Amino acid sequence: MENPSVSEDFPNITGSVPQMIQATMDRFRNLFIREKVIKVPNQMEALRIVNYPYQAIEEAVVNALYHRDYMSNEPVTIEIEPDCINIMNFPGIDRSISSATIAEGRRFVSR
Numbered sequence: 001m002e003n004p005s006v007s008e009d010f011p012n013i014t015g016s017v018p019q020m021i022q023a024t025m026d027r028f029r030n031l032f033i034r035e036k037v038i039k040v041p042n043q044m045e046a047l048r049i050v051n052y053p054y055q056a057i058e059e060a061v062v063n064a065l066y067h068r069d070y071m072s073n074e075p076v077t078i079e080i081e082p083d084c085i086n087i088m089n090f091p092g093i094d095r096s097i098s099s100a101t102i103a104e105g106r107r108f109v110s111r
Contacts, residue, residue: 010027012075013027017065017066020065021058021061021062021065024061024065024078025054025057025058025061028052028054028057028061029054032051032052032080033050033051033052033054033057034050034051035048035049035050035051036048036049036050052085057085060085060087061078061087064076064087064088064089065089067089068089069089069090074089074090076088076089077089
């Protein structure tokens with residue numbers, strides 16, 4: 001991204017989980033993943049460098065979409081920063097923890 005202070009929102013991706021994975025990865029491939037090819041002198045093969053490894057992003061997207069909380073309507077969100085990609089699928093604090101427990105301020109564990 002040339003100007004990191006510029007933000008762009010994209011339309012939500014909907015459909016079945018496999019359709020959402022495919023659409024998300026298509027968007028990554030078309031808009032964000034870049035490859036640089038460098039011809040090495042006296043070598044038949046060129047050096048190929050990518051800004052983000054496709055397989056790693058695909059694994060993270062698949063995990064986020066298949067392991068999200070289906071009991072809430074919180075979407076999986078993806079933020080692409082100049083130096084990282086954040087893939088988030090958490091709905092917040094586990095609903096099994098009561099407000100009283102949270103208000104007590106003690107340490108609690110969600111499963």
